[in-house]
Amino acid sequence: MVGSIFPVEIADVTVRKRGQALLDGISLSLAPQGITIVMGPNGAGKSTLLKALHGMERLNGGHIQWSQPKSVTQKRQAFVFQTPILMRRPVIDNVAYPLTLRGVSSAEAREKARQWLERVKLGPAAHQHAAELSGGERQKMALARALIGEPELLFLDEPCANLDGRATREIEELLLVANADGTRIIMATHDMGQARRLADDVVFLNKAKLLEHADAQAFFESPTTPQAQAFLKGEIVE
Numbered sequence: 001m002v003g004s005i006f007p008v009e010i011a012d013v014t015v016r017k018r019g020q021a022l023l024d025g026i027s028l029s030l031a032p033q034g035i036t037i038v039m040g041p042n043g044a045g046k047s048t049l050l051k052a053l054h055g056m057e058r059l060n061g062g063h064i065q066w067s068q069p070k071s072v073t074q075k076r077q078a079f080v081f082q083t084p085i086l087m088r089r090p091v092i093d094n095v096a097y098p099l100t101l102r103g104v105s106s107a108e109a110r111e112k113a114r115q116w117l118e119r120v121k122l123g124p125a126a127h128q129h130a131a132e133l134s135g136g137e138r139q140k141m142a143l144a145r146a147l148i149g150e151p152e153l154l155f156l157d158e159p160c161a162n163l164d165g166r167a168t169r170e171i172e173e174l175l176l177v178a179n180a181d182g183t184r185i186i187m188a189t190h191d192m193g194q195a196r197r198l199a200d201d202v203v204f205l206n207k208a209k210l211l212e213h214a215d216a217q218a219f220f221e222s223p224t225t226p227q228a229q230a231f232l233k234g235e236i237v238e
């Protein structure tokens with residue numbers, strides 16, 4: 001049994017594009033358990049941080065040190081984007097895809113996908129075309145496709161940004177169950193209520209810089225920076 005990919009040490013990470021720093025000297029250590037919520041105003045660098053951790057951004061400085069080699073680390077992660085990627089296939093094949101990629105037989109992959117579709121309450125939609133699903137259903141499908149591979153770490157970038165309350169609640173319940181079952185979660189959200197409901201710890205970014213990393217209770221009750229205080233009051237942060 002190979003050990004955990006956690007903890008991860010993020011040391012002085014900088015990402016620049018077209019002369020602009022999207023991440024500016026970020027240093028952070030993330031523990032093996034829980035749900036980390038990445039918060040901050042528009043353009044703060046939340047998506048870029050998630051993508052950098054997932055190996056999707058070239059770093060201009062610093063480094064990210066996982067507790068396992070890169071080849072192991074990347075296979076143990078999954079990423080759910082704000083707008084789910086849809087394959088032009090039935091829902092069940094979209095969900096089975098990560099397993100077929102790994103060489104699991106089509107019958108076994110489809111059976112596992114069917115079970116996951118039941119868990120996310122999409123069982124009746126299994127044979128619909130993915131493009132026929134509503135926004136909330138697409139996100140649940142994306143979540144099932146991410147979780148079917150039993151990732152040690154799941155990234156989510158604003159997964160509920162365009163969803164109604166009911167779909168948001170369903171996604172949050174699935175995330176809490178996944179986390180209780182052992183999947184580490186790192187998620188970017190604008191939604192303060194969602195952050196309060198889900199976070200064990202909060203990473204607060206503003207203008208490409210890390211301003212706070214704290215336990216959720218400490219962050220929400222006594223944020224230390226004026227920017228986080230203003231953000232939590234719903235003020236515009238500059």
Ligand SMILES: Nc1ncnc2c1ncn2[C@@H]1O[C@H](COP(=O)(O)OP(=O)(O)OP(=O)(O)O)[C@@H](O)[C@H]1O
Nearest residue numbers: 017018020022040041042043044045046047048049
């Ligand atoms: N490929 C790119 N080239 C140039 N600038 C970019 C690129 N991607 C993002 N940016 C800019 O970098 C900044 C940080 O973007 P990022 O998406 O990480 O922020 P965010 O906190 O996730 O924002 P939002 O809440 O709006 O999604 C923004 O100003 C954005 O416009």
